[in-house]
Amino acid sequence: MDEFVAACIQLRSSRDVSANLETTIALIREAVRDSGANFVQTPEMTNLLVRSRDELFEKIRPEEDDPFVQALSKLAGELKIVLHVGSLAVLAARDVAANRGYMIGPNGSIAARYDKIHMFDVDLPNGESWRESSTYQPGTQARVVDLPVGRVGMGICYDVRFPDLFRRQARAGATVLTAPAAFTRQTGQAHWHVLQRSRAIENGAFVISAAQTGHHEDGRETFGHSVIVDPWGKVLSEQADDQPGYGAATIRLKDAENARKSVPVLKNEREFDLEEVSFQVVKET
Numbered sequence: 001m002d003e004f005v006a007a008c009i010q011l012r013s014s015r016d017v018s019a020n021l022e023t024t025i026a027l028i029r030e031a032v033r034d035s036g037a038n039f040v041q042t043p044e045m046t047n048l049l050v051r052s053r054d055e056l057f058e059k060i061r062p063e064e065d066d067p068f069v070q071a072l073s074k075l076a077g078e079l080k081i082v083l084h085v086g087s088l089a090v091l092a093a094r095d096v097a098a099n100r101g102y103m104i105g106p107n108g109s110i111a112a113r114y115d116k117i118h119m120f121d122v123d124l125p126n127g128e129s130w131r132e133s134s135t136y137q138p139g140t141q142a143r144v145v146d147l148p149v150g151r152v153g154m155g156i157c158y159d160v161r162f163p164d165l166f167r168r169q170a171r172a173g174a175t176v177l178t179a180p181a182a183f184t185r186q187t188g189q190a191h192w193h194v195l196q197r198s199r200a201i202e203n204g205a206f207v208i209s210a211a212q213t214g215h216h217e218d219g220r221e222t223f224g225h226s227v228i229v230d231p232w233g234k235v236l237s238e239q240a241d242d243q244p245g246y247g248a249a250t251i252r253l254k255d256a257e258n259a260r261k262s263v264p265v266l267k268n269e270r271e272f273d274l275e276e277v278s279f280q281v282v283k284e285t
Contacts, residue, residue, distance in 0.1 A: 004149045007037035007248040008210035008226035010239045013049040013182075014217045017059055020047055021068055025075060027246055032079050035248035038106075039149045041084040043210040043226070044099070044116075044157045044182040048089050051218040053135055062091045069102065069110075077108025082147050086180025086210055087116065087156050092137050099136045101154050101180065103145050111147060114154035115139025118162050126186050132158075144172045150253050153205075157181035160195045160209070163202065170203035170266060175231075175256035177205045182212040188223020193235075200229040204260035206251055214242050231259035 009027045013020045024046055031037045047068045050056050063069055068088050076083035085102040092098040099116040117140065119133040142165055143154040153169030153176070160166075160179040169177060177199055183192055188211075200207040206229065213224025228237040228249040236249035260266060 001149055002254065003250055003252045004039055005035055005037045005248055006039040006041070006149075006206075006208050006228055006251050007031035007035055007246050008208060008228060008237065008239065009040060009042045009246050010211055010213050010224055010226045010244055011043050011046060012214045012216060012222075012244050013043075013045055013047070013212060015048065015050045015055065015059075016217075017048055017067065021071055023244065024068075025071065027244065028072075028075060028083070029079070031246040031248060032081060035246070037081065037248050039082045039084065039147075039208075039251070041178065041180055041208055041210045042086045043180045043212045044087045045212065046085055046088055049182065049212065049216050049218055049220065051220065056089060056097065056135065057091070057095065060089045060091050060097060063100070066090055072102075073104050073108045073110065076104040076106065080106045082106060082149050084152075084154075084178060084180070084208075086178075089136075096137050097135055098139075099132070099156060101156055103143075103147065103152070103154065106148060112143050112145040112154065114143040114156070115141075116156040116159060117142070117165065118158045120158040124184065124186055128184060128186065130184075142168060144169050144174045149251070150176055152176045153178065155179045157183065160199060161191075163199065166199045166203055166205075170205055175205050175253055176251065177203065177207045179207065179209040180211070181209055183223040185221045185223045188225065192223055192225055193227070196227050196229050197233045197235070200231055201233040202265060204231045204263065204265060205256055206230055211239075213239070213244065231256045
């Protein structure tokens with residue numbers, strides 16, 4: 001496939017799993033119907049956004065029993081699309097959750113899973129404090145997936161701040177990179193666009209990142225601005241309003257090839273050693 005239409009589903013996920021599923025399905029159907037999308041991505045934590053650890057574990061299920069996995073696999077097969085479920089909170093073991101993304105093929109089967117590697121353990125200037133590692137088990141395996149739409153690298157939210165993950169995917173042949181997110185408003189206003197565009201430019205790849213948006217039931221506020229960026233750093237689609245919905249753009253894979261020919265960063269890369277040097281001032285006697 002030389003080109004395809006990608007759509008980002010922007011959500012405001014609540015504490016109600018059933019309501020979130022209903023909204024997600026409706027927006028996916030709308031995106032496919034109205035834009036002709038054959039690759040659709042949802043944000044991080046599509047199924048549930050809740051700060052209470054106890055409530056989270058009351059509501060999440062193992063993958064095999066998760067209603068989102070079942071319903072969205074069926075939907076992808078019905079619509080004959082590649083469906084990238086940005087991530088779901090799923091029960092990995094007793095008292096252990098995974099922040100897990102799913103790539104579902106047009107036949108409705110799961111092509112790949114990816115557990116978020118980098119945990120959002122931060123203390124922000126506005127007083128917000130997050131400790132994702134206290135609830136979620138970090139992943140250890142990066143993923144690049146061969147799909148009908150091309151070779152796609154999987155990432156989630158905070159991963160976008162770690163360029164080596166995306167560089168390794170690009171070296172492995174990925175021309176589409178992903179970072180579906182639930183960015184906080186504070187960090188999003190400061191860093192969202194520059195991080196998305198940087199990962200695209202430095203790898204000569206498309207970056208597709210659906211996002212959560214607005215004020216959520218659990219009190220958090222997310223930045224939104226779901227984006228699709230081309231390999232030259234141009235924003236092809238952005239949902240600038242603060243509402244659930246979708247945005248779409250045509251992905252021409254030749255653009256990644258052309259960008260990598262024009263500025264061959266992957267070919268020009270060189271191994272190097274790092275020397276640490278201490279400068280000492282010698283006092284005159």
